[in-house]
Amino acid sequence: MERINVQDVIDALSMWGGGASGGSDRLLAGDSSAQVRGIAVAFMATLGAIREAVESDANLLIVHEGAFYSHDNDPDAELAEGAVYAEKRRRIADSGLHVYRCHDAVHRSRPDIIEEGLIRELGWERCEIRHLPAASLVELPERMTGEQVVRYVKERLGLDRVRAAGNLAADCRRVGLLVGYRGGRKTAVPLLDRHGADIVLYGEGPEWETPEYVRDAAELGGSAAIVALGHLESEQPGMKLLGERLQERFPDVPVRFCPVESALRSL
Amino acid sequence: MERINVQDVIDALSMWGGGASGGSDRLLAGDSSAQVRGIAVAFMATLGAIREAVESDANLLIVHEGAFYSHDNDPDAELAEGAVYAEKRRRIADSGLHVYRCHDAVHRSRPDIIEEGLIRELGWERCEIRHLPAASLVELPERMTGEQVVRYVKERLGLDRVRAAGNLAADCRRVGLLVGYRGGRKTAVPLLDRHGADIVLYGEGPEWETPEYVRDAAELGGSAAIVALGHLESEQPGMKLLGERLQERFPDVPVRFCPVESALRSL
Numbered sequence: 001m002e003r004i005n006v007q008d009v010i011d012a013l014s015m016w017g018g019g020a021s022g023g024s025d026r027l028l029a030g031d032s033s034a035q036v037r038g039i040a041v042a043f044m045a046t047l048g049a050i051r052e053a054v055e056s057d058a059n060l061l062i063v064h065e066g067a068f069y070s071h072d073n074d075p076d077a078e079l080a081e082g083a084v085y086a087e088k089r090r091r092i093a094d095s096g097l098h099v100y101r102c103h104d105a106v107h108r109s110r111p112d113i114i115e116e117g118l119i120r121e122l123g124w125e126r127c128e129i130r131h132l133p134a135a136s137l138v139e140l141p142e143r144m145t146g147e148q149v150v151r152y153v154k155e156r157l158g159l160d161r162v163r164a165a166g167n168l169a170a171d172c173r174r175v176g177l178l179v180g181y182r183g184g185r186k187t188a189v190p191l192l193d194r195h196g197a198d199i200v201l202y203g204e205g206p207e208w209e210t211p212e213y214v215r216d217a218a219e220l221g222g223s224a225a226i227v228a229l230g231h232l233e234s235e236q237p238g239m240k241l242l243g244e245r246l247q248e249r250f251p252d253v254p255v256r257f258c259p260v261e262s263a264l265r266s267l
Numbered sequence: 268m269e270r271i272n273v274q275d276v277i278d279a280l281s282m283w284g285g286g287a288s289g290g291s292d293r294l295l296a297g298d299s300s301a302q303v304r305g306i307a308v309a310f311m312a313t314l315g316a317i318r319e320a321v322e323s324d325a326n327l328l329i330v331h332e333g334a335f336y337s338h339d340n341d342p343d344a345e346l347a348e349g350a351v352y353a354e355k356r357r358r359i360a361d362s363g364l365h366v367y368r369c370h371d372a373v374h375r376s377r378p379d380i381i382e383e384g385l386i387r388e389l390g391w392e393r394c395e396i397r398h399l400p401a402a403s404l405v406e407l408p409e410r411m412t413g414e415q416v417v418r419y420v421k422e423r424l425g426l427d428r429v430r431a432a433g434n435l436a437a438d439c440r441r442v443g444l445l446v447g448y449r450g451g452r453k454t455a456v457p458l459l460d461r462h463g464a465d466i467v468l469y470g471e472g473p474e475w476e477t478p479e480y481v482r483d484a485a486e487l488g489g490s491a492a493i494v495a496l497g498h499l500e501s502e503q504p505g506m507k508l509l510g511e512r513l514q515e516r517f518p519d520v521p522v523r524f525c526p527v528e529s530a531l532r533s534l
Contacts, residue, residue, distance in 0.1 A: 211530035
């Protein structure tokens with residue numbers, strides 16, 4: 001049985017992203033020369049995900065977002081003095097986990113593993129798909145209204161609620177997909193007005209941007225609509241897929257996916 | 268009857284903001300020397316708000332956010348070529364309205380008129396209130412659980428749904444308030460961990476910031492919680508208040524508040 005170090009896993013992840021690591025991707029805790037006993041993969045290093053990783057006997061936790069409530073990996077100096085930050089640092093240290101943040105590499109992979117995971121979870125992997133640098137376009141096999149797309153997406157992703165805007169009564173054939181915080185006007189509007197998408201599903205984006213655009217477009221008689229899935233909801237399926245890819249790449253090391261519930265509840 | 272020009276209204280708004288205009292505040296359409304026949308006030312220059320302003324016989328429309336789906340007033344050159352942008356420019360021009368964006372001045376007023384409007388709409392204007400530079404803290408007259416706060420806020424603001432995170436079972440006495448896009452960790456976390464807020468109500472903020480902080484805080488046994496009201500939902504009451512202030516300042520000019528529905532629906 002091959003000895004796998006944390007660095008071997010980091011190298012495999014970086015390679016999928018086309019080469020050198022860096023950017024947001026970094027070892028947040030632990031030591032790259034340590035031997036890997038088991039891998040846990042989660043959207044984010046919540047206290048629950050840390051506990052589940054430890055209980056599953058993994059010693060390497062791979063996460064997509066930062067551990068300290070920010071895209072930046074280093075907690076803001078001012079905020080870091082607070083009790084929640086201090087206790088979180090302590091729990092990460094006590095867990096003994098090596099924690100690696102894998103954000104940029106999965107988005108840089110071609111196709112983007114995070115988008116690929118979402119497309120698979122939606123059951124659209126056999127549809128005609130066009131990959132753009134930060135988005136995908138999917139041709140539905142049969143037309144669905146926007147309302148039907150909303151129901152379908154909620155069922156496939158197991159979501160209680162989504163938020164939607166624009167004209168949901170019109171037929172949709174081409175669906176634009178944007179994961180994470182890519183729902184702003186600069187990424188979403190071109191899918192609608194240049195790439196022929198009838199509806200765009202995105203993770204998160206400023207509320208006064210794309211939703212307002214599709215509101216006006218719908219009022220002008222257009223068919224534009226958006227569905228805001230939520231940041232975690234749009235990216236978690238991709239981390240699940242990443243876990244499977246890691247299991248294939250390192251068959252001797254157990255890999256466990258730890259699903260994280262959304263922090264936000266619709267009430 | 269005094270003749271009021273667009274510039275007179277701009278000057279009054281700027282004065283409330285402590286002096287010179289500038290920043291995001293700008294005449295988006297029209298002419299500052301024109302005489303004002305009537306004023307319409309809206310959160311945003313949606314096509315519906317433009318129509319309502321024209322129908323009410325106003326010729327000056329005052330809005331809080333940009334007309335082109337962005338905090339920046341100038342539409343991105345690339346996006347501006349699209350049909351929706353072109354038609355919106357045409358509708359604004361055809362309306363004959365002078366459109367003034369009043370964003371920074373109302374936030375710079377002390378207290379911030381947008382926060383003041385939200386506090387009033389929540390019926391908390393007689394509570395003990397502390398104003399911080401970009402937030403307010405309100406002492407509730409009686410303790411309420413987080414769940415009760417959610418129900419109360421929805422009823423007072425007429426909201427169908429809000430999104431909430433953290434520990435909603437704990438008693439709340441001190442409530443932090445953040446309007447618009449101020450829900451990020453840098454503004455929200457200090458209210459909870461330094462200023463003693465039990466719950467923070469905010470407009471909008473990155474999903475992986477404050478909601479994740481309160482998730483961890485709740486798991487550690489704390490009472491922290493947040494309610495994301497929505498960007499428009501948190502700021503529109505302030506624009507309503509602004510309309511009333513303008514009516515007091517210019518009693519001879521009819522001022523009409525045009526409520527805008529949220530573009531996003533929870534489904």
